[in-house]
Amino acid sequence: MAKSALDKDLKKVGSLEEATLALSRSIAAPGLALVFLIAVFLFMMGLAPAGPLSLFVIAGGVIAGYMALNIGANDVANNMGPAVGSRALPLGAALVIAAICEAAGAILAGGDVVTTISRNIIVPHTEFPVRDFVMLMMASFLAAAIWIHLATFLNAPVSTTHSIVGGVLGAGIAAAGLSIVNWTTMGAIAASWVISPVMGGVIAAALLGFIKWRVLFREDRLAAAQTWVPVMIGLMAGVFAMYLSLKGLSKVWKPSMETVWLLGIGAFILGTLGTRPLIRRRTPQLENRRKHVASLFTIPLIFAAALLSFAHGANDVANAVGPLAAIVAAAESNHAATGNVALPLWVLLIGAMGISLGLALFGPRLIRTVGAKITKMDAPRAYCVALAAAITVLVASALGLPVSSTHIAIGGIFGVGFLREMLANLGLNADGAKKAPKPKASEPSSLSSTPEDAIRKQAKRERRRLVRRRHVITIAAAWVVTVPAAGLLAGLFYWLMKIVAGS
Known part of the structure; x- marks a missing residue:
């Protein structure tokens, strides 16, 4: 009896310890985020220019930190999610690589200047009061941050740019x-x-279709891989050389389009020729199986994800701290900052630290959603998503089309998922061979049915859905709602600020 009572007491203590540990983990991330925002507040207290708008500058700094946390939690998942979902990278390593590359991109290659008012979404008149301009930027900034926070909680990757536009x-x-x-x-x-x-x-x-038909669906996959995998890696090298020169290194280098093309072609040739002997040395160690050949894309995928994170940090840090730079410029000049304003290093540091911390604290949940819950990922599929993101940005830039990196990445995941679904529903297996539907032995035969009818019914029953439709609906709805939701919140916050300010 005593032993039984002791066992029960020990179980209760163990359950209490587990509950305490779970509770501490649940409050650790918000607690660290709060510490970061307090540190930003104290930092801004020492930097805010003296004058009637100093309190607005301090508040703007805290909002910028909050915005950066949410961008790290939501936006970075698009770059690292496929790599984690394909198991090319464990979650911890992905978080470290993304944090380093995001911070490096923001600090080393973040723009010198940023166009205020989110790419001329609004054009205020010249007599627009400077205090109203500052409150406008604060309201839009805060609304965008809250909307991204809510979307992250709902596991919906949304465009941070569109959130700011709506705000x-x-x-x-x-x-x-x-x-x-x-x-x-x-x-x-x-x-x-x-x-x-x-x-x-x-x-x-x-x-992905090219990789399947030229490599994975071949009888001798290893020989096909020796021919085409170096070409795909060379394509990645060329595309990312162009992508970084146009989008990721604008602060340190602004080449002409002729130089960009020459750089891309040169990187393609070097990437192809440089990796061909490496692939030839590795393939004899592999079996002629799909899983083994797919592993050849793992290392290129890791590099692609890291480069995307670097370019994202260089480009999207302005989304986190651009409005803060505009507020500081307006407070210092006492005029609404309607043109380009400088991005000081300390502003970039707030953005870089906030994005990295938000990724580490709140990013894993959305990374898992993007990488595994929409459709199943492996190294070739994730590689195609990463490469497609860079190619799409380049094509859109050349055509002058406005695109969202978030929408591109998620669209790429849906694209490879729907291709897999289509091939499965056509009856193709992983080797690309046609598989005949097998009638169920337990199914009663019908005298009026022909063999062709039975095959069609069986094929219909076996129709597979490899893309989870509920995620399609949730994400699409979040995209459509982003601009009006952020806009309504921003309008409300602006009027509240006007009331509090007594004007």
Whole structure:
């Protein structure tokens, strides 16, 4: 009896310890985020310029830190999710690589200047009061951050750029009415809701189809891999050389288009010729199986994910701290910052640290959703998504089309998923061979049915859905709602700030 009572007491203590540990883990991430925001507050206290707008600058710094945390939690998952879902990278290693590359991109290659008011979404008149401008930027900034936070909680990857666009749009309309909006730019942004995911999905599916038919569906996969895997790696090298020169290194280098093309062609040739002997040395160690051949894409995938994170940090740090730079510039000059404003190093540091910390604290959940819950990933599929993201941005830039990196990456995941689904429903197995449907032995035969009818019914029953439809609906709905939701929040925050400010 005593032993039984002791066992029960020990179990209770063990359960209590487990509950305490789970509770401490659940509050650790918000606690660290709060510590970061307090540190930003204290930092801004010492840097805020003296004057009537100093409190707005301090508040803007805290909002910038909060925005950076949410960008890290939501946006970075698009780059690392496929690599983690394919098991090319464990989650911990992906978080470390992404944090380093995001911070390096933001600090080393983040832009010297940023276009205020989110790419001329609104055009305020010259007499627009500077305090109203500052409150407009704060309201739009805070609304975008809260919306991204909510989307992350709902496991929905959304565009941070579109969130800010919606916030600026809503606050601008609240401040000065519909006439302040640049509707031409808004129309182009609305078009990108369709352009971005469709382009990303089509290109990713085309790349995966090429790999399947030229390598994975071949009888001698190893020989095919020796021919085509170096070409695919060379293509990645060329595309990312162009991508980084155009999008990721704007602060340190601004080459001409001729130079960009020469750089891409040179990187393609070097990448192809340089990796061909490496692939030839490795293939004799592999079996002529799909899984073994697919492993050849693992290392290129890791490099692709790291380069995407670097370019994302260089480009999207402006989304985190651009409005803060505009607020600081307005406070120092006492004029609404309607042109380009400088991005000081300390502003970039707030963005870089916030993005990295947000990724580490809150990113894993969305990384798992992007990498595994939409469709199953392996190294070739994830590689195609990463390469498609870079190609789509380059093509869209050349055509002058506005696209979202978030929408492109998610569209690429859907693209490879729907291609897999289509091939499965056509009856093709992993080797690309046609498999005949097997009638179920337990199914009663019908005298009026022909063998062809039975095959069709069996094929219909075996139709597979390899893309989870509920994620399609959730993500698409979040994309459509992003601009109006952020806009409504921003308009509300602007009016509240006006009331609190007593004007």
